[in-house]
Amino acid sequence: xxxxxxxxxxxxxxxxxxxxxxxxxxxxxxxxxxxxxxxxxxxxxxxxxxxxxxxxxxxxxxxxxxxxxxxxxxxxxxxxxxxxxxxxxxxxxxxxxxxxxxxxxxxxxxxxxxxxxxxxxxxxxxxxxxxxxxxxxxxxxxxxxxxxxx
Amino acid sequence: xxxxxxxxxxxxxxxxxxxxxxxxxxxxxxxxxxxxxxxxxxxxxxxxxxxxxxxxxxxxxxxxxxxxxxxxxxxxxxxxxxxxxxxxxxxxxxxxxxxxxxxxxxxxxxxxxxxxxxxxxxxxxxxxxxxxxxxxxxxxxxxxxxxxxxxxxxxxxxxxxxxxxxxxxxxxxxxxxxxxxxxxxxxxxxxxxxxxxxxxxxxxxxxxxxxxxxxxxxxxxxxxxxxxxxxxxxxxxxxxxxxxxxxxxxxxxxxxxxxxxxxxxx
Numbered sequence: 001x002x003x004x005x006x007x008x009x010x011x012x013x014x015x016x017x018x019x020x021x022x023x024x025x026x027x028x029x030x031x032x033x034x035x036x037x038x039x040x041x042x043x044x045x046x047x048x049x050x051x052x053x054x055x056x057x058x059x060x061x062x063x064x065x066x067x068x069x070x071x072x073x074x075x076x077x078x079x080x081x082x083x084x085x086x087x088x089x090x091x092x093x094x095x096x097x098x099x100x101x102x103x104x105x106x107x108x109x110x111x112x113x114x115x116x117x118x119x120x121x122x123x124x125x126x127x128x129x130x131x132x133x134x135x136x137x138x139x140x141x142x143x144x145x146x147x148x149x150x
Numbered sequence: 151x152x153x154x155x156x157x158x159x160x161x162x163x164x165x166x167x168x169x170x171x172x173x174x175x176x177x178x179x180x181x182x183x184x185x186x187x188x189x190x191x192x193x194x195x196x197x198x199x200x201x202x203x204x205x206x207x208x209x210x211x212x213x214x215x216x217x218x219x220x221x222x223x224x225x226x227x228x229x230x231x232x233x234x235x236x237x238x239x240x241x242x243x244x245x246x247x248x249x250x251x252x253x254x255x256x257x258x259x260x261x262x263x264x265x266x267x268x269x270x271x272x273x274x275x276x277x278x279x280x281x282x283x284x285x286x287x288x289x290x291x292x293x294x295x296x297x298x299x300x301x302x303x304x305x306x307x308x309x310x311x312x313x314x315x316x317x318x319x320x321x322x323x324x325x326x327x328x329x330x331x332x333x334x335x336x337x338x339x340x341x342x343x344x345x346x347x348x349x350x351x352x353x354x355x356x357x358x359x360x361x362x363x364x365x366x367x368x369x370x371x372x373x374x375x376x377x378x379x380x381x382x383x384x385x386x387x388x389x390x391x392x393x394x395x396x397x398x399x400x401x402x403x404x405x406x407x408x409x410x411x412x413x414x415x416x
Contacts, residue, residue, distance in 0.1 A: 036254070060203075087189055
């Protein structure tokens with residue numbers, strides 16, 4: 001994948017992540033029914049695990065994606081930021097991926113319910129992590145200077 | 151004819167180029183070292199941040215534990231009851247709960263919120279409170295053996311034959327532990343009846359003959375007709391409302407509106 005395509009794919013996923021996070025923040029504040037429908041219990045959104053210290057998890061997701069967008073823009077606007085932005089993006093998406101892995105574990109084994117928007121969010125975050133790892137690897141290779149032949 | 155460079159000039163140029171290459175290599179090496187330091191730093195920060203988030207997420211968590219909650223005796227003891235109805239039969243407002251014994255929200259409501267509702271509205275004579283089974287959570291046909299939502303509801307009515315509906319209702323919710331996993335198999339329901347001190351022979355006969363299957367299915371049909379779309383739902387003097395994330399505060403407001411003769415906020 002060329003650098004341009006890689007960058008565009010990262011931007012696309014970041015924008016998608018912001019959209020999903022905005023929607024999840026929105027539905028968190030909706031007065032939703034605390035009920036079981038036929039054959040299904042809408043457990044995840046209303047789970048006590050949907051908040052950390054009173055702050056909806058969806059906010060963390062939104063802040064994370066806005067930071068990623070800021071780094072994406074910063075990397076292109078200020079060439080001196082390339083290393084910092086690439087490593088920063090890798091670090092943020094690594095934390096995001098570890099956290100969504102934990103949340104997915106909670107959904108499957110603790111809450112015993114899967115929320116489709118959470119799964120979408122987890123997939124986007126994991127893909128972004130893989131792309132950022134690839135970008136970081138390329139940057140790392142680019143800094144290698146082969147020894148001159150003796 | 152161009153002037154040929156002297157060997158000294160060539161050597162100087164070569165040295166200059168070597169120096170530049172060396173400086174570039176040093177710069178690249180320094181950048182590489184800086185990158186490695188930064189990567190190590192962000193990986194450490196990322197892992198620590200996630201560990202902190204996970205710890206905070208688990209702190210003081212209401213894990214849905216249904217232990218250490220009021221016992222049935224302290225909730226229903228001394229409250230006038232007739233079958234599936236609690237409270238003064240002439241109370242001006244009737245609140246009918248539609249619930250499924252397999253529904254975790256219903257268990258949460260019955261064990262944690264219902265005692266408050268009984269204290270606030272039933273014991274004070276403001277409402278009469280009716281329970282109606284609304285079996286919706288089993289994937290099996292309603293009339294098939296193994297439909298745990300229907301079986302549990304039938305069992306509660308069999309317990310009612312022995313005047314222990316509310317006690318058994320409470321016990322069923324305390325037994326809840328997953329949906330359609332055998333918790334409310336007939337064998338387990340009979341064990342629960344024994345635990346509650348019911349006459350097991352007549353309870354078993356009641357359950358195995360499907361004495362109340364039609365009553366349970368009729369109750370569900372009535373719920374569907376009334377527009378109940380999930381459990382728990384409440385019919386407050388003819389207006390059906392669902393239980394929301396605003397919890398008991400909202401339900402209290404809705405019941406109070408009915409008592410005050412006002413329209414019930416959805």
